[in-house]
Amino acid sequence: MGFFGLGRSSSATATKPAPAQARPAAPEKPDLAALAVRGTDAAARADALAKLLADPDGNAAQLEIVAVQDATGAAGAKAVAALRERKHLKAIAKKAKVAAVREAATARIQELIAEAAKPSEEKARAERAAALEALIPRATRLAVGNGVGAEAAWTAILAERDAILAQFAAHAADERVTAATTRLDQLAGEIRARVAEAATRAVEAERQAAAQAAAATAAASAAQAAAAEVAAVRSAPAPEGFPAVVARAEELARAEDPEAVVDEFLRLHKEALTLGDALDPQHELRVRWNTAWAAHRDARTAARRDRGERRGLALAALSALVGEAEAAAQAADALAPDDGEALNAHQAKLDKLRERFRMALRDAPPAEGRGPRERFQAALDDAYAPLRAAREAADADSFANLVRAEQLKDEIEALPVDSDPAAAFRGLKDCQARWRKLGPLPRIKARVAWDGFRAAGDACFQRLKPWLAAQDQERQAAMARREELCVEAEGVLARPSVGLPGSPAERDGLRASAGRMQELQRAWREAGEVPRGMDRELWTRFKTAQDAFWERRKADLDAERERREAATADREAVVVRAESFAGDAEKAMASKTGIITAADVQRRVAQLREVWRELPPADREARAALDGRFIAAEDRILATIRGKLDAERAALEGAAAKRRTLLDELAEILGSENPRWQKDAVDRIKLAWREAGRVPYNEREALDKRFSELLGKWRSLAEG
Numbered sequence: 001m002g003f004f005g006l007g008r009s010s011s012a013t014a015t016k017p018a019p020a021q022a023r024p025a026a027p028e029k030p031d032l033a034a035l036a037v038r039g040t041d042a043a044a045r046a047d048a049l050a051k052l053l054a055d056p057d058g059n060a061a062q063l064e065i066v067a068v069q070d071a072t073g074a075a076g077a078k079a080v081a082a083l084r085e086r087k088h089l090k091a092i093a094k095k096a097k098v099a100a101v102r103e104a105a106t107a108r109i110q111e112l113i114a115e116a117a118k119p120s121e122e123k124a125r126a127e128r129a130a131a132l133e134a135l136i137p138r139a140t141r142l143a144v145g146n147g148v149g150a151e152a153a154w155t156a157i158l159a160e161r162d163a164i165l166a167q168f169a170a171h172a173a174d175e176r177v178t179a180a181t182t183r184l185d186q187l188a189g190e191i192r193a194r195v196a197e198a199a200t201r202a203v204e205a206e207r208q209a210a211a212q213a214a215a216a217t218a219a220a221s222a223a224q225a226a227a228a229e230v231a232a233v234r235s236a237p238a239p240e241g242f243p244a245v246v247a248r249a250e251e252l253a254r255a256e257d258p259e260a261v262v263d264e265f266l267r268l269h270k271e272a273l274t275l276g277d278a279l280d281p282q283h284e285l286r287v288r289w290n291t292a293w294a295a296h297r298d299a300r301t302a303a304r305r306d307r308g309e310r311r312g313l314a315l316a317a318l319s320a321l322v323g324e325a326e327a328a329a330q331a332a333d334a335l336a337p338d339d340g341e342a343l344n345a346h347q348a349k350l351d352k353l354r355e356r357f358r359m360a361l362r363d364a365p366p367a368e369g370r371g372p373r374e375r376f377q378a379a380l381d382d383a384y385a386p387l388r389a390a391r392e393a394a395d396a397d398s399f400a401n402l403v404r405a406e407q408l409k410d411e412i413e414a415l416p417v418d419s420d421p422a423a424a425f426r427g428l429k430d431c432q433a434r435w436r437k438l439g440p441l442p443r444i445k446a447r448v449a450w451d452g453f454r455a456a457g458d459a460c461f462q463r464l465k466p467w468l469a470a471q472d473q474e475r476q477a478a479m480a481r482r483e484e485l486c487v488e489a490e491g492v493l494a495r496p497s498v499g500l501p502g503s504p505a506e507r508d509g510l511r512a513s514a515g516r517m518q519e520l521q522r523a524w525r526e527a528g529e530v531p532r533g534m535d536r537e538l539w540t541r542f543k544t545a546q547d548a549f550w551e552r553r554k555a556d557l558d559a560e561r562e563r564r565e566a567a568t569a570d571r572e573a574v575v576v577r578a579e580s581f582a583g584d585a586e587k588a589m590a591s592k593t594g595i596i597t598a599a600d601v602q603r604r605v606a607q608l609r610e611v612w613r614e615l616p617p618a619d620r621e622a623r624a625a626l627d628g629r630f631i632a633a634e635d636r637i638l639a640t641i642r643g644k645l646d647a648e649r650a651a652l653e654g655a656a657a658k659r660r661t662l663l664d665e666l667a668e669i670l671g672s673e674n675p676r677w678q679k680d681a682v683d684r685i686k687l688a689w690r691e692a693g694r695v696p697y698n699e700r701e702a703l704d705k706r707f708s709e710l711l712g713k714w715r716s717l718a719e720g
Helices: 032-038 042-054 060-069 074-082 086-095 099-117 121-143 150-167 175-234 242-253 258-276 284-332 340-361 366-383 385-413 421-436 443-494 504-526 535-591 598-614 620-639 642-670 675-691 697-719
Strands: none
Touching (some): 042 074, 086 099, 340 366, 340 385, 385 421, 642 675, 642 697
């Protein structure tokens, strides 16, 4: 292979794989399935099928073939009946030519499933014994119980025993079944004894209940007689006027202030003694009167106790509030005159303290509350001292604020509305903000100052309305532009990738999308202001699309970086291989051992070049260094066979010169008077052309094309 053919691998020197060692062929079974299905003789077919059915488990695969390919269905049905593996039956149910065979295979599968679900003889016996033994604990509890409800429970157990024995009647009895039934029979007598005892106890309980019912009836009759006697006493006629006295006493007993009704209750007491003295103490009206009188006395006692407690609590509260006021007076000395927050808190504290003292003073006697009130007022006057000083200072500040308010009014009137409306609008907003921070004004001047400031602001705003309307139009246009930017950003986000992952087309598409997103960001900043309230919604929408795109872009860049790092590592490995082979080639050519031939060197260079071309591009920082190292290693490798390459190049160039000479000779023949007479010369040129050998790759196509053209012209002349 020459220097100019390094890009192609030589098939002549390719390593041939070693032939695999032949394995002895396994003995094959006779194809009984084919004979059973396609045999020409009916007896032979039947015999082949009989041999297969003799061992259905060993011949399952061939029986499957018979069932699938049988066109009559008779042999297929026999094969299905003999098979026991579901995988073969499923294949038959799906592929058999005859529908009856497919249905038989499906039915056979269901039969095998049902057969597999049936319990074995041993398992059935174990289930029967376990079911019977489970009845023994229940029967034992009945045998040691009190017998109540035992008869119905034992009947249910016997029914379950009979059902179990009937269910497993096909299986012979064993030792466990015999032991279980024997134990149940033993428990049956004990249960019957418990049932008889329970019946005896029930009869005795009924007798005792009847005796108790008779005694209760007698006691109830006696109680009714006594109650009738008491009712007669309590319902005896009362003197005239006594019921009204009792009713009024009950009404006064419910009064909220029992001290207010004491005199009236004493008068009623005298009337009650006069009118009701002759009545029985158990009389209803006497009982109601005594109850009302006791309630009145208890209410007066509780009221006196509550008043004493409230008086004590009120005096204690007044004393505590006086202490708080004196402490507040001491704390007032530490307040700074310009600490507005602390002064406001102090004012609120004193106001609440005054209100609490007023509420506590209501429950204290006037004579006992006079001293605490004087002490509290003195302490409160001292505590209000810094507030009074701050109020006087605030009055002075309010007049200074009045001067600043007048200045703000003058500033608004002097705003350049006509020459610079934007500056005027900003100035108006600034004056309004400064007005809100002015502070309090003198009470008598505050309304006039505010009216003047507001009138100046309204007049300025009226003059600014045309400019504000134009600004609104610009904001609407900016909002429309930003909506378009949002739509375009969302479109760029939804744009699918171009080309295969990691391909140049995909990288160019992602790079173009990123550039467009950056352009959209610049356009967003240059779009202008939008109507208030809409900027946040549009910005959220635009930012969502931008964030999603750049997050995905970051993932793409990370993946691209990983691919480039992997490609860099692969190219580094190829460079190391090339450098290692360059060293081996230099040693081999220097020692002339023949271990590495010139053909090996050329083939290895071609392979390295092919691998290098197919690898993805490396990282930009390492690309130049790796390319330089690879070219240097390639030059070192080729330097070991430079003489051979030069000789091949000279031979190729000589062949090219020889072919150019032949082209000149052929052109001279075409230019002669009778070119058709020069057939021998043309044959000689054609032979010499073939014998000239290979030429450089870059000249081969042009020389062959020129030769074909001249040869075609000569043939057309020779045939004409």
